[in-house]
Amino acid sequence: MTMQTNTVAELRNYRVLTVAQAKEIASKWLCEIQLDQAISFGLPEIDDRYHIWRVPLKKKHSHFRLGEVVIDAKTTLIDGNKTTRKEVLESRLLGREDKKTKKKHDTNKPKLSNLRSTVGLGDSELLLKEMPSESVDLVFTSPPYYNARPEYSDYLSYDEYLLKLRKIIHECHRVLNEGRFFVINISPVLIRRATRSEASKRIAVPFDVHQLFISEDFEFIDDIIWVKPEGAGWATGRGRRFSADRNPLQYKPVPVTEYVLVYRKKTDRLIDWHIRNHPKKENVIKSKIGDDYQKTNIWKITPRYSKKHPAIFPLELAKNVIQYYSLVEDVVLDPFAGIGTVGEAATHLGRRFVLFEKNPEYVKEIKKSVTSWLGKAANDIICINCNLLSEVNEFLL
Numbered sequence: 001m002t003m004q005t006n007t008v009a010e011l012r013n014y015r016v017l018t019v020a021q022a023k024e025i026a027s028k029w030l031c032e033i034q035l036d037q038a039i040s041f042g043l044p045e046i047d048d049r050y051h052i053w054r055v056p057l058k059k060k061h062s063h064f065r066l067g068e069v070v071i072d073a074k075t076t077l078i079d080g081n082k083t084t085r086k087e088v089l090e091s092r093l094l095g096r097e098d099k100k101t102k103k104k105h106d107t108n109k110p111k112l113s114n115l116r117s118t119v120g121l122g123d124s125e126l127l128l129k130e131m132p133s134e135s136v137d138l139v140f141t142s143p144p145y146y147n148a149r150p151e152y153s154d155y156l157s158y159d160e161y162l163l164k165l166r167k168i169i170h171e172c173h174r175v176l177n178e179g180r181f182f183v184i185n186i187s188p189v190l191i192r193r194a195t196r197s198e199a200s201k202r203i204a205v206p207f208d209v210h211q212l213f214i215s216e217d218f219e220f221i222d223d224i225i226w227v228k229p230e231g232a233g234w235a236t237g238r239g240r241r242f243s244a245d246r247n248p249l250q251y252k253p254v255p256v257t258e259y260v261l262v263y264r265k266k267t268d269r270l271i272d273w274h275i276r277n278h279p280k281k282e283n284v285i286k287s288k289i290g291d292d293y294q295k296t297n298i299w300k301i302t303p304r305y306s307k308k309h310p311a312i313f314p315l316e317l318a319k320n321v322i323q324y325y326s327l328v329e330d331v332v333l334d335p336f337a338g339i340g341t342v343g344e345a346a347t348h349l350g351r352r353f354v355l356f357e358k359n360p361e362y363v364k365e366i367k368k369s370v371t372s373w374l375g376k377a378a379n380d381i382i383c384i385n386c387n388l389l390s391e392v393n394e395f396l397l
Contacts, residue, residue, distance in 0.1 A: 008048050014073040016053055019044045026055040026069040029078050032129070033086045038093055039066060046073065057084065059093060066092045075163055077170050080217070109277045111177055113137060113331045117343070117352045119370065120384035121363045124335035124356035125164070127384060128171035136175045136354065137330035140321045140342055142185035142313050143168075146205060158203065166212045168335050173216050175333070179267035179274065181325040182218060184209065185226070185313055187258035206259045213263045224260035224297045226317060260299070260321065280329070286350070287327040294320060304341075312338055318345035326351055340366035347373040 009017040016022055022044040030036040042056030042065070055069040067084025071077070113135045120127045146161045155161040172182060186209055191201040210220065242250045278284050304314040318341050322332055328350040334342035337355035339362050346353040357363050363386055371378045 009046055009073065012048060012051070012073070014046075014051070015076050016071055016073045022046075022053040022055050022071055025071050025076055025078070026057075029069055029083075030057075033089075035086070035089060035093075039089065048073075052079065052082070057089065064092075075166060077167065109279050110274050112279055112329075113177070113352075115331050115352065115354065116380055116382050117347075117374075118354045118382040118384065119337075119340075119343075119363065119366055119386060120354070120356045121358070121360060121386040122356070122384065123358050125167050125171060127356045128168065128175060128335065130384075131171075131175045131354075133174050134177045135331065136172075136333045137177050137180050138322065138326040138332045138351075139172050139176060139182040139335070140184075140318065140325075140332060141334045141336045142338075143336050145189050146203065147189075147191065162208055162212065165209060166216065169212055169216045169218075172333070172335065173218065173265060176265050178265065179269045179271070180265055181221070182213070182263045182265070183260060183321050183325055184263075185258060185260050185317070188255070206261060210261065213261075217266050218263035219266050220261075221264050222262040222297060224262065224294075224299055226258045226260055227298055227300045228256045228258075228303050230254075230256060260317070262325070278327070283328040287323075289323060293324075312341055315341060315345055318342050319349060322346055322349050322351060337366065338362055340369055344369065344373055 040060045044055040051073045053071040057066045070079040070082035331352045332346040333354040335356045337357040343353040343355045
């Protein structure tokens with residue numbers, strides 16, 4: 001009787017367990033860079049010292065090795081720093097000498113996106129994969145809380161939640177323009193106790209998410225503290241026990257803050273380059289900030305409440321971020337759009353928007369609102385997996 005032994009990948013609890021899975025991930029990447037018709041695979045190998053899979057790439061119908069795809073075995077994500085770059089693969093396919101390929105800048109000007117405002121229904125991880133690279137100028141979002149309320153209980157574990165966020169950050173890095181910003185509104189979450197014999201837990205989500213951004217080749221820029229009125233935090237129940245008993249060791253402050261963390265896609269370009277070399281100088285002038293702006297990293301803003309969504313952020317917060325980190329006519333992406341606050345703020349400020357949301361009820365609310373933001377211009381919005389035309393016609397009537 002033969003005993004079945006676990007593979008190295010199984011023993012290490014990798015998400016990529018087999019050669020077939022590694023090839024499937026690499027194949028999708030080749031499709032994204034449009035080289036799937038010219039390149040095939042050698043035999044993938046697992047490198048458990050670094051927790052990666054290496055998938056050799058070769059020219060179709062030959063043994064000529066072109067490079068490799070490196071896959072993080074724990075997350076299933078392509079490691080862009082270790083994977084052979086598209087330009088190098090193309091050069092080798094054409095038989096050219098492998099030159100040192102510093103990033104080429106075709107022009108000395110920032111790219112202008114030609115995306116139209118878009119509303120998409122579905123999983124943003126999948127929708128992002130369909131977007132062109134470097135087509136977005138700012139990402140601003142507030143991801144769902146991790147299982148803090150029944151309506152957010154979508155994840156089997158906290159690790160699953162972080163992995164989902166990392167995959168979306170990974171895709172956002174690809175679609176974000178060079179040197180532009182990803183701003184995230186996020187806070188610790190309180191996991192309520194199931195019984196009185198258990199303790200509640202507060203998870204420091206922002207500090208874990210920070211590591212995800214660093215891993216995905218973003219650089220940290222700023223931490224902004226959003227401060228709510230004092231009464232806003234009592235709804236969490238935190239601090240009530242101490243307020244009643246005043247016993248030492250039971251002290252827990254009432255939370256009235258959230259983080260607005262600012263990251264920038266890594267580049268050797270200085271911020272000034274975007275200003276000095278922008279193709280539309282008039283948009284830079286139009287985007288100038290007036291005297292009434294937030295001068296410190298403490299922003300006092302009253303929360304916004306809605307029966308249509310359990311946790312929307314204030315329009316003022318979205319307007320601040322969009323004004324400070326984008327220019328007129330830029331494209332602003334929210335991969336967790338909710339009922340569309342980022343789209344509303346972007347429209348008011350002369351920016352375009354891309355809103356992805358997987359809840360059909362929230363997308364219905366966006367569709368109702370977008371016509372009041374844009375009027376007839378709502379006809380020009382691209383809709384993915386949803387139809388906006390009926391709402392526009394009803395509005396115009």
